[in-house]
Amino acid sequence: MSETDTESPEKQERSRDRLGSRFARWKQSILERTRPHKTLHYWVKKAFEEILAIRIIRFIFQLIVFLLLFYAGITYVLGYDPLLESGLFAGLAFLIPIFGYIPVVFDMPHGIAQGTATGFFDIIQLIGQAGMFPFIALGAVLIIPILIGRSFCGWVCPFGFIQDLCSLTPIRTRTVSKQTNRLLSWIKYIFLFTTLFFVLWVGLSTFLGIEAGLVYSLNSAGGFATAWWSVISPSGTFFVIVPYLWLNGVISPIITQWNPSPLSWAPIMWIRLIFLLIVLVAALFYTRAYCRWICPVGTLMGLVSQFSFLTVSRSATECLHGRCEEQRCTKACPVGIDVIAQPPGKLYHRDCIMCLDCVAKCGYDAVKVDYS
Amino acid sequence: MNRRVIAIALLCLGISAFAFGLAIGQHELVRSWLQYFSDAYAIGFPQPIP
Ligand code: SF4
Numbered sequence A: 001m002s003e004t005d006t007e008s009p010e011k012q013e014r015s016r017d018r019l020g021s022r023f024a025r026w027k028q029s030i031l032e033r034t035r036p037h038k039t040l041h042y043w044v045k046k047a048f049e050e051i052l053a054i055r056i057i058r059f060i061f062q063l064i065v066f067l068l069l070f071y072a073g074i075t076y077v078l079g080y081d082p083l084l085e086s087g088l089f090a091g092l093a094f095l096i097p098i099f100g101y102i103p104v105v106f107d108m109p110h111g112i113a114q115g116t117a118t119g120f121f122d123i124i125q126l127i128g129q130a131g132m133f134p135f136i137a138l139g140a141v142l143i144i145p146i147l148i149g150r151s152f153c154g155w156v157c158p159f160g161f162i163q164d165l166c167s168l169t170p171i172r173t174r175t176v177s178k179q180t181n182r183l184l185s186w187i188k189y190i191f192l193f194t195t196l197f198f199v200l201w202v203g204l205s206t207f208l209g210i211e212a213g214l215v216y217s218l219n220s221a222g223g224f225a226t227a228w229w230s231v232i233s234p235s236g237t238f239f240v241i242v243p244y245l246w247l248n249g250v251i252s253p254i255i256t257q258w259n260p261s262p263l264s265w266a267p268i269m270w271i272r273l274i275f276l277l278i279v280l281v282a283a284l285f286y287t288r289a290y291c292r293w294i295c296p297v298g299t300l301m302g303l304v305s306q307f308s309f310l311t312v313s314r315s316a317t318e319c320l321h322g323r324c325e326e327q328r329c330t331k332a333c334p335v336g337i338d339v340i341a342q343p344p345g346k347l348y349h350r351d352c353i354m355c356l357d358c359v360a361k362c363g364y365d366a367v368k369v370d371y372s
Numbered sequence B: 001m002n003r004r005v006i007a008i009a010l011l012c013l014g015i016s017a018f019a020f021g022l023a024i025g026q027h028e029l030v031r032s033w034l035q036y037f038s039d040a041y042a043i044g045f046p047q048p049i050p
């Protein structure tokens, strides 16, 4: 009796057994056998599944943009563009103004002093504080995050890339508790709304012709009334000011046309450099610390991207809801989103930068990219 | 569902703002600024750091 009971399902299974499922089981058994020993097969599989597929492509994207932006900083500093002058890219010059509306890939040496690298955020400040309404830039703020979420943060932003590089160092990255995270997240809203307040205040007073005395005196302290955030933006410091210092012989004596002693720098210069240093050191210990807690550009995009068509989506049926061995989706998230704690289905989260690390790391194919 | 409606509304608003900005030539302003800065390249920056 017991024999027939155990045999019949086996028989049924055998009859259902096709080449495909036998192959799948064979593959599974190989994987199970090789996994503990971490053989070449294991590493090749890991490389293709987890690294090459997403991380490397993202890395290449980020690297290209980083080099472009750093190059732009250097051309600004040199005063001419060697590639453009060589005629190699002369035909592409018409693309330059377009870059201004891409969220982060831009290098705008404005006024005499501040180089910035935050794209539309600079333009919102510059146009707004000049007393106009920044139609195109605000249009871009609405269109881009709705269509592709904060993908620019994950895949393009060179300052995000620098932080990703920082987290690759052997220093062990730490996590923060939920309460601390929530508390620190206030900082970025404070920076964003202070900037927008300045834009409104200075913009309105310029528009109405009322003199905003304090603001204009702030301008002489370093251009705060021209573009509040751009004056201290660490990405501007990194991509424009640092190349400037470097090429002008302050950091290294390559060009010595202008070589003042650091002691003669304006205080704002020191503030910029110290702010950049703090941000970079923080990124060594906390992945994407600047993006999570400070950057007003990402924060502004996040306000819109929570309605984005493009998100990741955790399947309610395929996900083991944290009962999988390591809860790798949550651990992989560089911006500290507790993926499991979010309701299943599309993940609408202001902080999600669409890096797809959770997609790559979940071993159960439970997290997917969703466009709907 | 609600999110979808808000997303489409925001998208329409964004496209209108973008188109209106282009129509009134705001991109030319940015272009002229850039032109100003590239002209500044040519003459060199007298005191580029605050
Ligand atoms: S949050 Fe800011 S710094 Fe971070 S990736 Fe986005 S735009 Fe770049």
Ligand code: SF4
Residues within 6 Å of the ligand: A314, A318, A319, A320, A321, A322, A323, A324, A326, A327, A328, A329, A330, A339, A340, A361, A362, A363, A364, A365, A366, A367
């Ligand atoms: S790693 Fe995958 S299966 Fe595990 S909780 Fe995350 S999404 Fe679910």
Ligand code: SF4
Residues within 6 Å of the ligand: A312, A332, A333, A334, A335, A336, A337, A339, A347, A351, A352, A353, A354, A355, A356, A357, A358, A359
């Ligand atoms: S939720 Fe996923 S895609 Fe979004 S930031 Fe975290 S790991 Fe990246």
